[in-house]
Structure formats: structure tokens, C-alpha cells
Amino acid sequence: MEIRFDDRVAIVTGAGTGLGRSHALGLAARGAKLVINDLGAATDGSGRNESAAGAVVHEIRKAGGEAIAHGADVSNEAEVQDMVDKTLSEWGRVDIVVNNAGILRDKSFAKMTMADFRKVVDVHLIGSANVTHACWPVMREQKYGRVVLTSSGSGLYGNFGQSNYGAAKAAMVGLMNVLHLEGARDNIRVNTLAPTATTRMTEDLLPSEAAQLLAPETITPGLLFLVSENAPSRVILGAGGGCFAQTRIYETEGIELASGEITAEEVAASFAEISDPDEQAELHDAFSQTRKYARKAAEARGMNLNWGE
The missing domain is CATH 3.40.50.720 (NAD(P)-binding Rossmann-like Domain)
Incomplete structure (x- = not known):
């Protein structure tokens, strides 16, 4: 057309x-x-x-x-x-x-x-x-x-x-x-x-x-x-x-380091895993990132987040 x-x-x-x-x-x-x-x-x-x-x-x-x-x-x-x-x-x-x-x-x-x-x-x-x-x-x-x-x-x-x-x-x-x-x-x-x-x-x-x-x-x-x-x-x-x-702008799936004390050394040691492109995805807005990080941190602690949806 x-x-x-x-x-x-x-x-x-x-x-x-x-x-x-x-x-x-x-x-x-x-x-x-x-x-x-x-x-x-x-x-x-x-x-x-x-x-x-x-x-x-x-x-x-x-x-x-x-x-x-x-x-x-x-x-x-x-x-x-x-x-x-x-x-x-x-x-x-x-x-x-x-x-x-x-x-x-x-x-x-x-x-x-x-x-x-x-x-x-x-x-x-x-x-x-x-x-x-x-x-x-x-x-x-x-x-x-x-x-x-x-x-x-x-x-x-x-x-x-x-x-x-x-x-x-x-x-x-x-x-x-x-x-x-x-x-x-x-x-x-x-x-x-x-x-x-x-x-x-x-x-x-x-x-x-x-x-x-x-x-x-x-x-x-x-x-x-x-x-x-x-x-x-x-x-x-x-x-x-x-x-x-x-x-396109992608974000890797990343990893959770929130169980216990989080140190710069842990981030450095885990950087290859943090950067792993497998499962990388586009995010729709800034709050999508917020939700992702909160979800991963909650899952690591056995919590169930309620976003009021």
C-alpha cells in the first residue's frame, strides 16, 4: 500500500x-x-x-x-x-x-x-x-x-x-x-x-x-x-x-546477590554471570526494571510480593 x-x-x-x-x-x-x-x-x-x-x-x-x-x-x-x-x-x-x-x-x-x-x-x-x-x-x-x-x-x-x-x-x-x-x-x-x-x-x-x-x-x-x-x-x-x-536496548536477566551482605567483591566475582546475554530482554518502562529487581530479591528470600494488581 x-x-x-x-x-x-x-x-x-x-x-x-x-x-x-x-x-x-x-x-x-x-x-x-x-x-x-x-x-x-x-x-x-x-x-x-x-x-x-x-x-x-x-x-x-x-x-x-x-x-x-x-x-x-x-x-x-x-x-x-x-x-x-x-x-x-x-x-x-x-x-x-x-x-x-x-x-x-x-x-x-x-x-x-x-x-x-x-x-x-x-x-x-x-x-x-x-x-x-x-x-x-x-x-x-x-x-x-x-x-x-x-x-x-x-x-x-x-x-x-x-x-x-x-x-x-x-x-x-x-x-x-x-x-x-x-x-x-x-x-x-x-x-x-x-x-x-x-x-x-x-x-x-x-x-x-x-x-x-x-x-x-x-x-x-x-x-x-x-x-x-x-x-x-x-x-x-x-x-x-x-x-x-x-x-534495541536490552537488559540481561542478571542475578540476585541480596542474600546476606552485598559487597563490591561479590559484584566483581559475579560480573560474567551478570553480563550473560542469555534471556536478555527489552523492558517496557523504568518500573519494569523496578519490578524485576524486587521480584528477584523477593524470590531469593521466599517472599511473595503483592503489587496491588
């Missing part, structure tokens, strides 16, 4: 170039009305120029689509609210939010200033929260919403010189987990895209052969699936070069 977005309204941040532009064009080609958000800053977040956003709007309109531009700085709550207000004034709803805007200020942690650390977190994490938070009540009222947060291998697995970026990108998973739970009853589905692509921020880091393979257009099909009518929720989708994979 063809995935379409007719009559859907989408806000895509950082949509003036690279991945955001590709995502916006992909949505527009399938019928969505677009808000092209781009501050027009340099890759380190400095400067401001709305010409890139305007060019993408022109491209969409020339192809017969509907789009408006907005140059909100996603880390500025008032500017984000203005963008959402203008979207509602134009079309009366917001169905899709693609949080893609980002900057880089790479340095090793020892050499990085906390101002640079804070700025990157502000744009990636607080910016994503600002845009999603402004759209959240709209989505709840209309009982429909699709939200994508953009993570990265730097957040999921680490990358030298990117403590600020990696911390912000790892935070996307935590934000997704909670918003998935809170949005479920209102048909708001929240996912995370972890792309590897040739963009302004990565073009100097990739060999030319790899750069050609990792075009943004190879990732956008995954994004379109994550914001579709029948999208999943709470998925971390890795994407690059037409390759797609799902990242």
Missing part, C-alpha cells in the same frame, strides 16, 4: 539543506503540506539567513506542493511557538514533526568549553523538546501525531571529540521512550532516526567514495515510514546508504 500524506501538515526543522531538505521534499512529493524551518546558520550555529528555507519552499511550490518558510531558532521557545502559531493559522493542524536541526562544535572533552557543550545540547535536545512541546497539545486534541527525533551513532555508540553532540543525541532515546508512553492513548507515535549521511556537517569527514553512497535521499524513505499512518512507535531506526537496521 502506497504511503501518502495528503492533508497532513508537517514541520521539518533544519530543512534548508541536507537531510532536512531531503525529508521535506519526500513528504511534499507524497502530498504533505510543509513548514520549512531553517535558521540558516553555519554548522557551528553562528549567523542567520533564511534564504535556504525559502529556496526549498520555492522548490516545493514549483512542483505543485504547499509550503511556508519559518526561520525559528529551535532553541528559542518563543520563536518556536511563533512558528507553530503561524502553521496553525495557515492550515489549522500539525500532524508530523521531524526534529532534524543541529549544529556541531567538536573538540575533545578536555579542550571543550562548557559554553560549546551547552550550545550543542540546547540546539539538539532542547530544540527538539521545544518544537515537540509546542505541537504536543495540538496533536493530543486532534488525536493524531507523528514525531521523529534525530539521533546519531555518536550518541548510540560514541565518537571521539563529540561529547556534547553524543550526549544530546543519546538523550533523544530517553525523550522518545517517555513521549511514546505519554502519547500512546492519543495516537501520537514517537520514533528516533539515527542516520549516517553526507551533509554539511559530515562532508569533510568522509572519503569521497563513501560520501557518494551516503546521500541524504537514501535515508528519507526510512523517515517517511516512521511518520506514516501505520508507523510503529518507540523504534530507533539506523539508516545510511539505503541500509536500515533497528537498534
Whole structure:
């Protein structure tokens, strides 16, 4: 069945170039009305120029689509609210939010200033929260919403010189987990895209052969699936070069050491058993972990826990 977005309204941040532009064009080609958000800053977040956003709007309109531009700085709550207000004034709803805007200020942690650390977190994490938070009540009222947060291998697995970026990108998973739970009853589905692509921020880091393979257009099909009518929720989708994979967070079954005095030496001696991947599982929420640990400790003492269920 063809995935379409007719009559859907989408806000895509950082949509003036690279991945955001590709995502916006992909949505527009399938019928969505677009808000092209781009501050027009340099890759380190400095400067401001709305010409890139305007060019993408022109491209969409020339192809017969509907789009408006907005140059909100996603880390500025008032500017984000203005963008959402203008979207509602134009079309009366917001169905899709693609949080893609980002900057880089790479340095090793020892050499990085906390101002640079804070700025990157502000744009990636607080910016994503600002845009999603402004759209959240709209989505709840209309009982429909699709939200994508953009993570990265730097957040999921680490990358030298990117403590600020990696911390912000790892935070996307935590934000997704909670918003998935809170949005479920209102048909708001929240996912995370972890792309590897040739963009302004990565073009100097990739060999030319790899750069050609990792075009943004190879990732956008995954994004379109994550914001579709029948999208999943709470998925971390890795994407690059037409390759797609799902990242999952597992917890081993673990062991119980609560019978008697618990010492660091016992933990050290038991670490191989603690780390045994047999019977590892995904947990649905934080309280699932609490229940698991309490259950195992109770079973070791011959107790029967009553959770009041």
C-alpha cells in the first residue's frame, strides 16, 4: 500500500539543506503540506539567513506542493511557538514533526568549553523538546501525531571529540521512550532516526567514495515510514546508504546477590554471570526494571510480593 500524506501538515526543522531538505521534499512529493524551518546558520550555529528555507519552499511550490518558510531558532521557545502559531493559522493542524536541526562544535572533552557543550545540547535536545512541546497539545486534541527525533551513532555508540553532540543525541532515546508512553492513548507515535549521511556537517569527514553512497535521499524513505499512518512507535531506526537496521536496548536477566551482605567483591566475582546475554530482554518502562529487581530479591528470600494488581 502506497504511503501518502495528503492533508497532513508537517514541520521539518533544519530543512534548508541536507537531510532536512531531503525529508521535506519526500513528504511534499507524497502530498504533505510543509513548514520549512531553517535558521540558516553555519554548522557551528553562528549567523542567520533564511534564504535556504525559502529556496526549498520555492522548490516545493514549483512542483505543485504547499509550503511556508519559518526561520525559528529551535532553541528559542518563543520563536518556536511563533512558528507553530503561524502553521496553525495557515492550515489549522500539525500532524508530523521531524526534529532534524543541529549544529556541531567538536573538540575533545578536555579542550571543550562548557559554553560549546551547552550550545550543542540546547540546539539538539532542547530544540527538539521545544518544537515537540509546542505541537504536543495540538496533536493530543486532534488525536493524531507523528514525531521523529534525530539521533546519531555518536550518541548510540560514541565518537571521539563529540561529547556534547553524543550526549544530546543519546538523550533523544530517553525523550522518545517517555513521549511514546505519554502519547500512546492519543495516537501520537514517537520514533528516533539515527542516520549516517553526507551533509554539511559530515562532508569533510568522509572519503569521497563513501560520501557518494551516503546521500541524504537514501535515508528519507526510512523517515517517511516512521511518520506514516501505520508507523510503529518507540523504534530507533539506523539508516545510511539505503541500509536500515533497528537498534534495541536490552537488559540481561542478571542475578540476585541480596542474600546476606552485598559487597563490591561479590559484584566483581559475579560480573560474567551478570553480563550473560542469555534471556536478555527489552523492558517496557523504568518500573519494569523496578519490578524485576524486587521480584528477584523477593524470590531469593521466599517472599511473595503483592503489587496491588
